[in-house]
Ligand SMILES: Nc1ncnc2c1ncn2[C@@H]1O[C@H](COP(=O)(O)OP(=O)(O)OP(=O)(O)O)[C@@H](O)[C@H]1O
């Protein structure tokens with residue numbers, strides 16, 4: 001028979017590393033991505049330290065900024081994973097982002113204040129709701145054309161790339177809209193758009209609880225159905241590494257302090273006298289990072305634990321089989337593109353809040369970074385394969401490269417050359433990896 | 439038995455693809471507790487005919503009755519609602535999913551919160567596959583990592599798990615080893631004894647004579663004839679397949 005037995009050698013002949021992998025059930029590609037990220041970080045830091053005499057990469061300030069900059073691309077990459085898994089592509093996300101940003105800008109600056117009064121607490125809520133809805137509708141419309149009109153996704157979204165960028169210009173006749181609502185602007189990060197030290201420790205504690213909860217729950221499920229268990233040392237290892245990472249991230253974001261000027265203004269406003277050594281106020285996790293985290297968790301649950309997610313994978317693996325199993329793949333396509341549009345709208349919130357303004361060029365070229373993030377993160381363009389965490393790691397890789405090159409003073413032209421080459425190289429490595437693991 | 443209303447009646451079914459009449463005015467019925475074999479050369483229209491019953495294709499004309507009642511089958515879901523389960527010739531498995539996900543595709547078991555219950559589905563899959571293919575071990579790998587026979591076992595398990603009343607098996611043993619083929623033959627006998635109606639497609643005339651109550655032969659989209667296996671020899675069947683004429687009818 002055509003059995004390609006994945007030679008399962010007796011355990012004793014395997015190396016320690018192979019046994020470690022089997023016990024922890026970690027997949028090598030996840031470790032590979034984390035390794036690559038670590039290399040990039042250390043590489044840029046060392047380069048800065050050796051060549052410029054100052055390693056600026058592995059500092060709380062830079063890593064905190066990196067986390068904020070990753071958010072916008074990362075949020076959209078979570079949606080792009082679904083699109084690519086089902087063998088489609090979305091080239092329009094950057095333009096949808098720009099369009100949603102302009103719509104939200106007009107709503108909160110030009111329209112709502114006239115009815116509600118400037119600074120009304122509902123303004124940001126309504127603006128965000130508008131942006132998300134517009135994004136979802138545009139996405140659903142694309143999905144409809146693809147699924148029911150049978151126009152290839154490449155063409156529909158290539159058209160969308162031009163249409164929505166042009167529409168963004170038309171809505172505000174090319175003007176930049178600012179400043180946005182003060183509460184809205186917090187969604188973009190910055191000293192007032194972060195949750196502070198205490199808030200971050202609460203987030204960290206929840207994170208650790210989640211790690212432990214997942215491990216305990218997983219073990220209990222396996223016991224219930226008499227499936228093979230992970231050895232206790234492996235479970236303990238996972239728990240320690242998981243909680244360790246959460247705690248380290250929390251310590252990191254808490255050791256990036258507000259800039260002196262802002263502290264001064266804050267102290268004056270609150271009537272605090274700044275002590276001798278200076279007043280240190282932690283940023284903590286930035287709100288856009290928490291938004292990305294929430295999106296990642298929700299999307300991971302959707303992909304791993306719901307029928308919808310199962311059908312996304314099934315359609316990507318074998319569209320005909322999915323159809324024969326009674327899955328309505330057309331409706332699925334509409335929903336997937338609607339989710340993609342919704343997430344582009346959410347990214348628009350983060351991006352325009354961060355800029356404190358909305359311009360029609362916001363998000364230009366983002367589609368390329370988003371697709372690159374998903375693909376570097378292991379989403380296969382052939383369909384059927386991809387993970388949310390991979391896409392977020394991919395977004396971090398892209399953003400780290402970008403930030404790192406800026407820090408060490410590469411100019412824009414070299415940045416483009418490097419980012420483009422890395423994309424091709426990453427996909428090639430991925431192909432090699434898959435060939436070997438077959 | 440023939441006095442009862444048949445479980446399935448296919449009447450004058452036709453379908454064309456472009457200019458080709460893949461199935462051309464075919465009628466066939468199936469009773470509960472009966473196995474009807476479909477034979478014919480490659481491209482005769484066997485798979486196309488049963489795909490109309492399973493909801494994969496929509497017929498151009500003709501009528502389908504189940505328990506004497508005319509029914510409309512416009513989608514695989516409709517077929518499932520009539521307790522029709524199908525093992526497709528292509529197996530119709532999502533290669534990137536594991537055995538359990540494939541077995542329950544479109545009908546996932548869920549927890550009280552509405553999430554898919556992977557552990558429960560895997561446990562059920564282990565149970566049913568233990569009956570069909572005791573050597574099956576790869577429960578946590580995508581089915582692309584399975585052998586042809588193992589994949590076929592998954593497809594068979596999927597069709598028999600959901601308590602079908604009507605079972606369609608399109609070359610279910612094509613990739614199976616001797617032992618596994620024997621297990622499927624036993625399974626067919628067992629299902630038949632429990633009152634299922636089974637359409638079986640195969641190119642193995644010998645096997646068909648053993649397993650079926652009646653055999654039908656198709657050629658170029660048309661029905662050549664249907665005979666009870668007791669009334670014909672293997673050679674009669676072969677000549678029906680090759681010549682496209684029913685020797686009994688001519689005699
Ligand atoms: N989706 C389709 N589009 C176009 N033509 C088709 C399609 N499906 C089947 N046909 C044609 O219909 C005819 C009957 O095909 P079918 O698959 O039913 O044959 P079969 O009897 O099952 O053959 P085999 O023994 O090789 O499985 C063939 O000529 C085939 O080319």
Ligand SMILES: [Mg+2]
Nearest residue numbers: 484485486527
């Ligand atoms: Mg066939």
